[in-house]
Amino acid sequence: MTFTPNLVLRRLYSDVSKKVRAQKYVLTKYFQGEPKKSDFKIVEEDLPELKDGEILAQAEYLSVDPYMRAYMIGYKLPTDMIGGQVAKVIDSRNKNIPVGAYITGPFGWRTHTVTSGDKIFSSSIDLPITVLPDLRPYPVSLALGILGMPGNTAYFGLKEICQPKEGETIVITGAAGAVGSHVGQIGKILGCRVIGFAGTDEKCNYLEKELGFDRAFNYKTCNVRAALKDGAPNRVDCYFDNVGGEISSTIMSHMNKYGRIAVCGSISSYNDTAPPKVTIVQPALVFKELKMEGFLVNRWNDRWQEGIDMNLKWLKEGKIKYQEKVYHGFENMVDALLGILRGENTGKAVVKV
Numbered sequence: 001m002t003f004t005p006n007l008v009l010r011r012l013y014s015d016v017s018k019k020v021r022a023q024k025y026v027l028t029k030y031f032q033g034e035p036k037k038s039d040f041k042i043v044e045e046d047l048p049e050l051k052d053g054e055i056l057a058q059a060e061y062l063s064v065d066p067y068m069r070a071y072m073i074g075y076k077l078p079t080d081m082i083g084g085q086v087a088k089v090i091d092s093r094n095k096n097i098p099v100g101a102y103i104t105g106p107f108g109w110r111t112h113t114v115t116s117g118d119k120i121f122s123s124s125i126d127l128p129i130t131v132l133p134d135l136r137p138y139p140v141s142l143a144l145g146i147l148g149m150p151g152n153t154a155y156f157g158l159k160e161i162c163q164p165k166e167g168e169t170i171v172i173t174g175a176a177g178a179v180g181s182h183v184g185q186i187g188k189i190l191g192c193r194v195i196g197f198a199g200t201d202e203k204c205n206y207l208e209k210e211l212g213f214d215r216a217f218n219y220k221t222c223n224v225r226a227a228l229k230d231g232a233p234n235r236v237d238c239y240f241d242n243v244g245g246e247i248s249s250t251i252m253s254h255m256n257k258y259g260r261i262a263v264c265g266s267i268s269s270y271n272d273t274a275p276p277k278v279t280i281v282q283p284a285l286v287f288k289e290l291k292m293e294g295f296l297v298n299r300w301n302d303r304w305q306e307g308i309d310m311n312l313k314w315l316k317e318g319k320i321k322y323q324e325k326v327y328h329g330f331e332n333m334v335d336a337l338l339g340i341l342r343g344e345n346t347g348k349a350v351v352k353v
């Protein structure tokens, strides 16, 4: 009998021998207003046999995130839908990633993926591929939330851009979402006063009663200026901006001298066909000498694990809580994306495949 190392490796690391057919979402029309099912096609494709060093991963949780609504305009159509996922390795020819391991990566809206498992994956959302440690008793889906991209967005965005000091006041919009709810809890860990704006009374109640926000206001029903006077009597030192629009201009005009603004996103206008006109922010920036900085979380790809480790530590110490909105079924990806844009979620929204 001749010795074939590949076959031996295959027996060691693999439990799948037949060809696998993946399903994936292909965007065929640019979004106009809210995303629609008819903007996509679900396509099947045969995956290639694994080469040395490669793995085959089967999606368990797919992420839906607001950036998906905002980014697709930059792609030439038709194009595979972008996104992060948690996937289980079901076949492996990579000795460092055994069958049964869980990984996260920017594989897009697809059921199965062949990848080398290292950082190189052909995706324009430049986020790392990570082999997950044993997260039990927590669900692996947290790797798409507080132990993944949104958790790191909160961690690095707040610490590095806002640089809050103990006793300062932080205001967060989109406060009950994946990023916002996490920012507020880190703000409390750092000894700050934390004020949130969210879209329902129930969300505000959750922020105050469960997550320890000092105050939370329903931006759909409150007078934002009055809410700031009430909730932030010492005015605002740090603003973590998830939504943009008029509320952001109002918050900036209520800031202290040398305040810091982390511009994380502007979801209030993602579905708009024309950009909204809002009150000019330059006078506040000039006279209060504010610092306003946009960021993309992949700026800290080289420190990715630092954020995950810190968020996991805080989770285990009971200092960080989380909520997930779990949608079910690969066929319901568009409904899930619509759901977050309509505010259905508290905490992170994921789809169980």
Ligand SMILES: NC(=O)c1ccc[n+]([C@@H]2O[C@H](COP(=O)([O-])OP(=O)(O)OC[C@H]3O[C@@H](n4cnc5c(N)ncnc54)[C@H](OP(=O)(O)O)[C@@H]3O)[C@@H](O)[C@H]2O)c1
Pocket (backbone or CB within 6 Å): 065, 066, 067, 149, 150, 153, 174, 175, 176, 177, 178, 179, 180, 197, 198, 199, 200, 203, 242, 243, 263, 264, 265, 266, 267, 268, 269, 295, 296, 297, 298, 340, 341, 342, 343, 344, 345, 346, 347, 348, 349
């Ligand atoms: N810069 C980066 O690297 C980076 C990374 C991750 C996320 N982001 C950005 O961070 C923001 C939050 O993302 P996320 O993942 O945490 O999403 P999310 O907050 O979990 O979900 C979206 C939330 O946005 C709120 N929303 C929808 N329409 C709104 C509107 N017109 N005005 C105000 N709020 C509205 C809804 O909550 P309500 O019920 O409160 O309205 C909804 O639940 C987004 O802008 C996203 O693009 C940026």
